[in-house]
Amino acid sequence: MNTEYREVITRAMEYGGILDAMLALQEKDGYLTGEAVEALGKAFNMFPSQVYDTATFYSMLKFEPQSITEILICRGAPCHVAGSVEVIVAIEKEIGIKIGEKTEDGRYSFDYTECLGQCQAAPAVLVNGKLHTNVTPEGITVLLRKGGPEE
């Protein structure tokens, strides 16, 4: 296990820093496992507590297995001005949980993310990593009804 982590980290270190390595490890397991954090600590000469501290700064990094459909909405000011609040309300209504929560069956999770760099086409939403821009409350409802990740 540990060697696998080391390989992923070594590859990531060729093109980037610790954040790239974290993303690569997340790609592998779906989230950052405890051993992954420890392996990162060794590779970057940091204490596990420091690695974890750094990682938790980014909402795109996860520390537990994720739900099937993950919806992330941008919390940036331009998205807010463009009406992200209405979109949030629509999503909450559709999937029946509040932002920051997970459905009990584990099908959906819904949370904020930081600026997605799509301010020109705000509001922006990520559904399982796929970007949707100029999102409207109606649009997102239709999208979610059509059903999940593959969309």
Next chain:
Amino acid sequence: MEMINININGKVFSVDAESTILEAATANGIHIPTLCTIKGIDSRASCRICVVEVKGERVFQPACATKVRKGMEVDTDTLAIRKSRKTTLELLLSRHAVDCHHCLRIGNSRCDDLDPAFCEMCFFCECVKDGCCELQALAREYKVDVLPYPHENIDQKVDKSTGSIIRNSNKCVKCRRCVDVCNDIQTVHNLSIINRGSNTKIVPEMDKNMKDSPCVQCGRCVDVCPTGALFVEEHTDEVLFYTHNYGIETAALVSSNTLKKLAELFRMETPVMEAELVVAGLRKIGVDYVYTDEVVNQLSAKDGEKALLKALETEKETVIITDSYAAEKFVKQNFAKLAPKLVTYDSPQRIFSKYMKQNFAGDQNHNTSDFRLIAVTEGGENAADAYENKSVDFVIPARELYSIFIRTGVNPKKRQPLKPDSIVVSPKELPATVFFAPVEWSMEKDIKQTEFVLSGNRIKAAIATNLGQVGVLLEEVQNGNSPYRVIRINA
């Protein structure tokens, strides 16, 4: 030291050019309230209680982290500043479980019949007035008597997993003191800050519970926490139960490391409380035998000396020696290769325990199972040793003893001093070399070097007074370039 002139509150003062506004003001008797900064660690300026107005600056500046400049004009106590500090406190308190009358930082808990809903913010009430909580003292100073913001995030689970160092995150104000001590001074690198913004939390490594974390239970984070978020497990109810119980005998050891804190808590003029007064107080609450620590300290030193003599015969390289629970754990965790070399001897608390269990019980025909041992001492590691190794039954730090006294209405200041019971040892046992005399924990980076003579040999030694120093010293040993024959460690 270069001096410059600055203007504080309309008066000109000559101050050290390298100092912060806070240091300059304090040096000249001007009070600026603080919550997060501690002496010895660079300020992180995380609480914003110490804000002051600096002429020419757009916003208020944190006095603890702003360096003085020539000709600077500072106001420390304007209405606008007071309002800002008050708002900061109100915001902090909106994320703080304000159940002061149940908090260990409050001495007086003779209020079991109070209604918590009614007494939400009773900072002006007698029942909480004598606390030792920095947050509450500030709330009182700034007359925060209502909570204008809704309470949030105060239902996190209290982490009691270690049985000694307890974390109640609901009381944490994110001042960072504990994080800095655990990382920068102790170099254990357990506590850290995770998330950001209003979700910021202090957690043990990777959000584990304390028991599974690398925490070594040194308790230094407890010592610096300004609130009731970190504390040593309390035993008030047990202690009072056993001291009031006729079938069970209790014996207490009063360590001199608590006397300074006790004097502070009881607002005494003297720098330390007389041990005889503590003895009198403990007798009054029903402790049957009370000892002070001179003899056990000596016996512990003697034990150290014997262990050292033995080790010097076999160990050709540096001897690493300690009586500290946390240091032992730290070495095992971080220097696994050196761990087998580590020489341990009995701490005063363990000596006390052994003495009571062997000699005392035997001599006076007592049954040890009907005995309860209490150590009145500072330091989380003693509590951890009690919990893990059962050296004594209960460790009571100064703060808890204070609250026990207040709760039972015993005021040691007003009592007739009483002589402690004596521990009888053969004079052969004593005295031991001063090398093993008690040392205080410090935040110093500089390591104390010393030389002493033991059975005719001059020995070059170092005494580490915090775990960061231990790290440096043992690194040298590991690399084979330690200049010392003996390293004594204190956590």
